[in-house]
Amino acid sequence: MTHSPLATYQPEQRALALIGGEATDANLRRYLHGIPGIDAVGLEARAADLGTRSIKTSSKRWAIDTIIGLIDLTTLEGADTPGKVRSLVAKALVPDPSDPGTPRVAAVCVYGDMVGTAVTALGSAHAAGGTEGINVAAVATAFPSGRASLAIKLADVRDSVAAGADEIDMVIDRGAFLAGRFGQVYEEIVAVKDACRRADGSMAHLKVILETGELNTYDNVRRASWLAILAGGDFIKTSTGKVAPAATLPVTLSMLEVVRDWHRLTGVRIGVKPAGGIRTSKDAIKYLVTVAETVGEEWLTPHLFRFGASSLLNDVLLQRQKMTTGHYSGPDYVTID
Amino acid sequence: MKFLDYAPAPESQALLNLKSDYGLFINGDFTAGRGTPFKTINPATEQQIAMIATANEADVDAAVAAARHAYDGVWSRLSGSDRGKYLFRIARLVQERARELAVAETLDNGKPIKESRDVDIPLVAAWCFYYAGWADKLDHAGVGPNPASLGVAAQVIPWNFPLMMLAWKIAPALAAGNTVVLKPAETTSLTALLFAEILQQADLPAGVVNIITGDGSTGQTLVNHPGVNKVAFTGSTSVGRAIARSVAGTDKKLSLELGGKGANIVFDDAPIDQAVEGIVRGIFFNQGHVCCAGSRLLVQESIHDDVIERLKRRMQTLRLGDPLDKNTDIGAINSAEQLARIRELSDLGQQEGAERWSTDCVIPENGFWFAPTIFTNVSTSHRIARDEIFGPVLSVLTFRTPAEAIAKANNTPYGLSAGIWSDKGSRILAVADKLRAGVIWANTFNQFDPSSPFGGYKESGYGREGGRHGLAAYLKPAVRTGSRSIPAAEHAPVTKKSASASKKSTSAEKAAK
Numbered sequence: 001m002t003h004s005p006l007a008t009y010q011p012e013q014r015a016l017a018l019i020g021g022e023a024t025d026a027n028l029r030r031y032l033h034g035i036p037g038i039d040a041v042g043l044e045a046r047a048a049d050l051g052t053r054s055i056k057t058s059s060k061r062w063a064i065d066t067i068i069g070l071i072d073l074t075t076l077e078g079a080d081t082p083g084k085v086r087s088l089v090a091k092a093l094v095p096d097p098s099d100p101g102t103p104r105v106a107a108v109c110v111y112g113d114m115v116g117t118a119v120t121a122l123g124s125a126h127a128a129g130g131t132e133g134i135n136v137a138a139v140a141t142a143f144p145s146g147r148a149s150l151a152i153k154l155a156d157v158r159d160s161v162a163a164g165a166d167e168i169d170m171v172i173d174r175g176a177f178l179a180g181r182f183g184q185v186y187e188e189i190v191a192v193k194d195a196c197r198r199a200d201g202s203m204a205h206l207k208v209i210l211e212t213g214e215l216n217t218y219d220n221v222r223r224a225s226w227l228a229i230l231a232g233g234d235f236i237k238t239s240t241g242k243v244a245p246a247a248t249l250p251v252t253l254s255m256l257e258v259v260r261d262w263h264r265l266t267g268v269r270i271g272v273k274p275a276g277g278i279r280t281s282k283d284a285i286k287y288l289v290t291v292a293e294t295v296g297e298e299w300l301t302p303h304l305f306r307f308g309a310s311s312l313l314n315d316v317l318l319q320r321q322k323m324t325t326g327h328y329s330g331p332d333y334v335t336i337d
Numbered sequence: 338m339k340f341l342d343y344a345p346a347p348e349s350q351a352l353l354n355l356k357s358d359y360g361l362f363i364n365g366d367f368t369a370g371r372g373t374p375f376k377t378i379n380p381a382t383e384q385q386i387a388m389i390a391t392a393n394e395a396d397v398d399a400a401v402a403a404a405r406h407a408y409d410g411v412w413s414r415l416s417g418s419d420r421g422k423y424l425f426r427i428a429r430l431v432q433e434r435a436r437e438l439a440v441a442e443t444l445d446n447g448k449p450i451k452e453s454r455d456v457d458i459p460l461v462a463a464w465c466f467y468y469a470g471w472a473d474k475l476d477h478a479g480v481g482p483n484p485a486s487l488g489v490a491a492q493v494i495p496w497n498f499p500l501m502m503l504a505w506k507i508a509p510a511l512a513a514g515n516t517v518v519l520k521p522a523e524t525t526s527l528t529a530l531l532f533a534e535i536l537q538q539a540d541l542p543a544g545v546v547n548i549i550t551g552d553g554s555t556g557q558t559l560v561n562h563p564g565v566n567k568v569a570f571t572g573s574t575s576v577g578r579a580i581a582r583s584v585a586g587t588d589k590k591l592s593l594e595l596g597g598k599g600a601n602i603v604f605d606d607a608p609i610d611q612a613v614e615g616i617v618r619g620i621f622f623n624q625g626h627v628c629c630a631g632s633r634l635l636v637q638e639s640i641h642d643d644v645i646e647r648l649k650r651r652m653q654t655l656r657l658g659d660p661l662d663k664n665t666d667i668g669a670i671n672s673a674e675q676l677a678r679i680r681e682l683s684d685l686g687q688q689e690g691a692e693r694w695s696t697d698c699v700i701p702e703n704g705f706w707f708a709p710t711i712f713t714n715v716s717t718s719h720r721i722a723r724d725e726i727f728g729p730v731l732s733v734l735t736f737r738t739p740a741e742a743i744a745k746a747n748n749t750p751y752g753l754s755a756g757i758w759s760d761k762g763s764r765i766l767a768v769a770d771k772l773r774a775g776v777i778w779a780n781t782f783n784q785f786d787p788s789s790p791f792g793g794y795k796e797s798g799y800g801r802e803g804g805r806h807g808l809a810a811y812l813k814p815a816v817r818t819g820s821r822s823i824p825a826a827e828h829a830p831v832t833k834k835s836a837s838a839s840k841k842s843t844s845a846e847k848a849a850k
Contacts, residue, residue: 037760039780042611052451054346054663062340257610288340293654297340 246276275308592800
């Protein structure tokens with residue numbers, strides 16, 4: 001692996017060096033359009049091919065437990081209440097009351113105003129960015145549409161960080177991206193990243209949601225991925241879950257390829273989070289295979305890969321119970337939230 | 338544990354019901370061969386699967402006579418729609434028995450089960466369905482109205498896609514109204530014999546398809562037999578040349594699908610990750626035992642290092658091993674003989690100064706295996722850039738301009754396939770126009786479809802298989818009797834004739850329901 005001096009740069013220095021100038025629309029356009037294109041048919045064929053891997057017995061057991069540990073257990077409803085969030089946290093801590101050996105999920109993902117509730121509910125199990133326990137992720141920047149002024153978006157972020165969020169899931173301005181105002185998208189991400197700084201100087205992790213369902217083409221997804229990483233995103237995330245299609249295997253594959261290329265180029269590891277639409281263990285296993293065969297299985301850790309999901313956990317728990325007991329139970333043997 | 342060491346996921350052999358001995362399929366029945374039987378082995382384990390009969394001259398005579406009898410007595414008199422019904426029925430039976438056929442193919446050939454399951458067998462069914470549809474539409478096959486069949490077709494097929502090659506040969510021949518004597522390759526007769534069982538299940542009239550097994554001499558006897566009207570061969574250029582020589586001077590119609598040294602051209606504006614996938618699919622699909630393999634990679638100099646680095650990384654994820662495991666990407670080499678040839682040419686490549694790189698994979702103890710290999714720093718004069726290796730070995734050459742790419746791609750005695758990778762549509766069309774290859778893929782490779790004609794230029798053979806063009810190899814223009822045809826009036830008697838023909842054949846029609 002080539003480790004260029006780029007690895008030691010700050011994100012903004014790095015971007016400057018790569019783009020070859022200030023992050024203007026024109027410079028970014030030149031850079032992003034210089035990235036090799038994607039052939040949609042070929043990409044989808046490759047994803048389908050990865051989806052045919054047959055993961056059985058011991059591999060399946062490992063995969064099931066790994067999936068649980070990679071889940072951002074999510075509730076993003078207008079109808080969310082503190083009670084609902086506490087219940088979600090309880091589920092995150094003890095996913096399967098019938099088997100205390102079940103791993104915990106990576107994080108809970110909530111709206112900004114619920115961060116305080118989640119942090120309190122987690123108590124000592126709050127990982128606060130560490131490796132033990134559960135993190136709190138907050139969606140911010142006028143999620144899911146992103147249609148607000150920059151000032152409002154930044155206030156949204158600061159608010160969540162101050163309330164104890166360890167991870168911020170921001171949305172990019174898709175309108176600006178599609179209109180070719182790459183500089184604006186870039187600057188917003190940089191500003192949001194800066195707003196992730198806590199009083200003590202540490203940073204909340206930044207996940208950049210591309211909303212691939214609105215970007216429409218794989219070429220756009222690839223360019224947006226590069227843009228988000230150049231601007232300093234720690235994670236690139238497919239979707240808000242509010243737009244269809246949300247995460248798909250080909251889209252995730254194309255983002256993993258960017259992350260792999262970025263690592264080759266700079267030595268820096270960026271995370272990927274497919275979110276929305278992944279509901280079954282079978283689907284989730286296809287994602288694990290795709291990660292392992294595209295970027296390598298060292299990416300199968302919560303710092304580098306997450307599933308944004310709510311109903312996935314229960315299906316995985318049913319599969320886990322089946323592997324333990326040898327027979328299928330049913331939806332009444334897992335808790336509803 | 339390492340996740341990527343996927344736990345074994347072997348396909349079950351339980352639904353296979355193989356016999357220990359297989360005879361010849363002549364005139365609708367299995368009969369013992371009069372030659373010395375030979376064993377067919379699993380190339381992944383070298384264990385015997387079954388004993389296969391050898392057809393001697395008398396057996397070939399009997400098979401050709403059965404085909405002639407069936408042609409004169411039944412098949413040439415059947416209406417197109419009735420022939421189509423049989424083909425549709427065969428296609429459905431292939432689908433019903435797909436899993437079984439896939440397992441048998443993998444066992445006998447060594448190819449990964451995911452390929453026999455997802456590519457070979459579905460294409461076998463697709464070919465039968467496709468030509469079933471043509472059987473009553475031959476007026477539109479491009480050889481004029483009311484074309485005539487040729488008679489008895491002698492077909493000799495290779496071991497790389499045993500059942501698929503069988504379907505490529507048998508389906509258009511039957512649709513066009515010919516009867517068939519087919520000889521599968523010596524090392525891969527098994528699925529052809531299972532296919533014979535399917536023909537029995539389908540109640541295909543006796544003698545319409547005869548399958549005789551044996552080595553090259555059986556094939557030679559068959560193509561030289563004076564009773565055949567058509568010879569179709571897929572295999573090596575040297576054997577093809579010998580067949581052309583022996584058929585010359587006879588009135589047998591000949592089609593040959595021979596070797597290749599396909600160029601896979603990657604331009605600097607290519608969708609790079611998909612191009613890498615295409616390179617892998619082009620040369621490592623079916624262990625490289627593909628006549629149209631993209632065995633020469635022509636990559637634009639400016640992106641050479643990047644492409645090779647990506648390719649090597651991708652190749653490390655290829656899983657070589659038990660062909661029956663559902664996660665296996667690279668199966669066994671089909672025979673010791675073929676393995677020796679691949680080794681010989683690869684060693685030669687090294688001696689000639691090319692740089693060899695193989696994936697780091699565990700080679701099983703028994704069976705015939707060859708790790709996926711690429712050669713860089715290859716010159717056009719190297720043997721590995723000219724000879725067909727027919728194995729998982731890629732030769733990488735570079736070019737700087739489209740003109741140079743075209744010149745290098747065409748600089749081969751073969752002309753079967755080529756691939757072009759570029760995001761620029763106009764360039765793809767301009768380059769494709771100048772490549773002398775029968776099949777050109779753009780931003781993909783090794784894709785097959787029954788509606789698309791397939792065949793070669795130069796030493797890659799002549800005649801086309803697949804599509805409307807594939808029918809031309811089994812048809813001749815209508816024999817004109819007396820008066821010149823008047824286009825408008827011509828259709829009326831034709832439809833009348835075929836209507837009365839189908840009335841006559843009610844018993845066969847019943848069978849084909």
